[in-house]
Amino acid sequence: MTAVRIRLWLLLSMISAAPGLYAQEAGRILPFPVTENDTNSYSLNLVVDASGKPSHFFRNIFTPVCFTGECKPVYINFYWDLLGNYVRYDLPPREELTKMDHDVFEEEDYNKLQEILANPESLLKDIAIEDLVSTGTDNLADSVDAKTGATLKTIKREVIEGAVFTCYTLWHIAYGEIVMDEMKRITASMVSPELLHTFLQSNNYHYQYWALESVIGSDGIPQPAYWADIKGIIGGSNFFAARSTLQKLHPGVLESGETQEWLLGLYAKSAYAFQVAILKRLSEVPVHSRVLETLTRELPSTNQELFELTLKIVGNQVRPAVVPLRQLADALNQLPTARAGEVYGLLTAINPKDKYVQSRLKSYRIQKEEF
Numbered sequence: 001m002t003a004v005r006i007r008l009w010l011l012l013s014m015i016s017a018a019p020g021l022y023a024q025e026a027g028r029i030l031p032f033p034v035t036e037n038d039t040n041s042y043s044l045n046l047v048v049d050a051s052g053k054p055s056h057f058f059r060n061i062f063t064p065v066c067f068t069g070e071c072k073p074v075y076i077n078f079y080w081d082l083l084g085n086y087v088r089y090d091l092p093p094r095e096e097l098t099k100m101d102h103d104v105f106e107e108e109d110y111n112k113l114q115e116i117l118a119n120p121e122s123l124l125k126d127i128a129i130e131d132l133v134s135t136g137t138d139n140l141a142d143s144v145d146a147k148t149g150a151t152l153k154t155i156k157r158e159v160i161e162g163a164v165f166t167c168y169t170l171w172h173i174a175y176g177e178i179v180m181d182e183m184k185r186i187t188a189s190m191v192s193p194e195l196l197h198t199f200l201q202s203n204n205y206h207y208q209y210w211a212l213e214s215v216i217g218s219d220g221i222p223q224p225a226y227w228a229d230i231k232g233i234i235g236g237s238n239f240f241a242a243r244s245t246l247q248k249l250h251p252g253v254l255e256s257g258e259t260q261e262w263l264l265g266l267y268a269k270s271a272y273a274f275q276v277a278i279l280k281r282l283s284e285v286p287v288h289s290r291v292l293e294t295l296t297r298e299l300p301s302t303n304q305e306l307f308e309l310t311l312k313i314v315g316n317q318v319r320p321a322v323v324p325l326r327q328l329a330d331a332l333n334q335l336p337t338a339r340a341g342e343v344y345g346l347l348t349a350i351n352p353k354d355k356y357v358q359s360r361l362k363s364y365r366i367q368k369e370e371f
Contacts, residue, residue, distance in 0.1 A: 032186060036178050044179060046186060053198070054082055054190055057183050060092070063169060074166065078173065082187045083206050084180030086117060089170075099162030109160050116158060116167050117174050123158045124171045132164060193225065200229035205241050208233055212245060220250030235266055243277045254281055257288040264291050272303075279309035287313055289321035296327040299343075300334045307339060311346050325352050329360035333367075340364070 028050075031043040047055045057080040064073045075095045079087045091097070097105040097113070105113075116122060159167040173179075187195075191214070199211035212233070215226040222230050233245045254260065260282070267278045282291070295310045302310065314320055314328065328347060332340050344364055347357060 032182070034179060034182055036176070044182060044186075053194060054187060056081055056087065057084070057186075059179075061173060063173070074170070076170065080174075080180075080183055081204060081206065082183065083210055084183035085204075085206050086120070086174040088114065089117060089174075097163070097166065099160070099166075103162060105160075105163070109163070112160050113167065113170070116160070117171060119158075120175060122171055123155050124168055125175070127155060127168070129168060132168060196226065197229060200226060201232060205238055208238075208241050209244070212248065216245075216248055220248055221253065222249065231262065239271065239274055242274060246277055246281055249281075251281070251284045255285050257290070260288050260291045264294055276305060276309065279306060279313065283309060283313045283316055287317060289323060292317070292321055292324035293327065296324040296331070299328070300331055304339075308342075311342060315346055315349070320350060320352070322352070322354050322357075325350065325354060325357050326360075329357045332360060332364045 028048050030046040030048060032046060033041060034044050035041045042059065042061075045058050045060075047058065049055060059078050061076050061078060062073060074097060075092050076097070077090050077092065079089065081087055097110070099105065099109075116124075155164075196211045196214055199207035200215070202208060211226075212230070215230070216222045230245060230249075234242045236242055254263070263278050263282065267275050270278065279295075292314065295313065299307060299310055314324060325347065328343050332343055335343060344361065347361055352358070
């Protein structure tokens with residue numbers, strides 16, 4: 001079994017840059033030498049535009065994917081974004097991928113390979129390459145490519161029949177920790193305000209999260225130069241990025257009337273889950289009267305969770321404005337009994353001096369006593 005393990009190790013270590021640059025890239029190419037396991041060296045290529053702004057990484061790969069010659073070696077080009085996230089692959093001109101016995105990939109096989117490589121959580125992640133060869137043999141014919149075993153049953157949907165080793169090898173190249181860390185390191189060394197703006201405005205959520213760590217301090221205070229970009233993420237279509245960014249901000253950032261009016265505009269057009277997120281953040285800060293007026297005016301038409309969050313916002317104000325309190329008092333006769341009771345309890349606790357509110361509270365009490 002020792003010979004088999006050595007061959008298995010060689011499968012992943014015997015990877016080198018193919019002669020020449022197969023990928024036809026626009027812009028300037030900066031090569032970065034990478035060495036893995038003290039034996040495997042290759043060139044990782046960064047594409048930059050005419051202004052020197054980085055675009056993406058690629059690598060020209062040549063690697064064996066079988067132990068005993070049943071499969072052709074693979075020539076293939078891989079592409080990653082600037083943080084090492086796999087994007088796609090293509091083949092050099094006149095090159096093709098094959099299965100066992102040199103069967104050429106069909107179109108559906110190429111599409112399947114892209115699906116496999118696009119999944120960072122593939123089951124291939126947790127399977128050792130030794131598991132792909134039966135104990136006591138080093139023949140490919142006895143491997144999962146030719147024989148249904150426990151491992152193949154586990155990963156059947158994660159591989160292409162007849163090309164298990166190809167799928168395994170290429171997936172582990174696409175998600176190799178060393179090369180991914182190297183790409184992040186290179187990008188970090190080239191960071192600039194222009195690149196941070198580009199990342200924040202990107203549809204790539206990996207870029208957004210990475211840049212946010214640079215432009216929002218550990219105290220939740222954003223750098224003013226990037227506030228417009230941050231607002232773009234909060235108001236964007238990616239709910240998870242929007243909510244995460246909103247939650248990251250220091251409460252003091254949300255205290256200005258302009259910011260609260262902007263949040264209120266988002267609230268009106270947002271999906272329910274993000275409406276909840278917005279109200280939770282507003283419950284932590286002093287809220288301006290016009291925002292309170294809008295929220296309390298719409299109170300009768302909201303669901304129970306938004307209703308309770310709105311009351312919490314009002315209750316957290318040191319001196320709530322008169323108009324929102326009057327609107328709450330008016331709502332006493334419009335709301336179901338349980339909700340009206342909650343509003344009455346809140347107004348009683350606040351005990352405003354406004355005569356109109358006190359009059360409405362008195363009327364509500366009398367009505368309750370009559371029934």
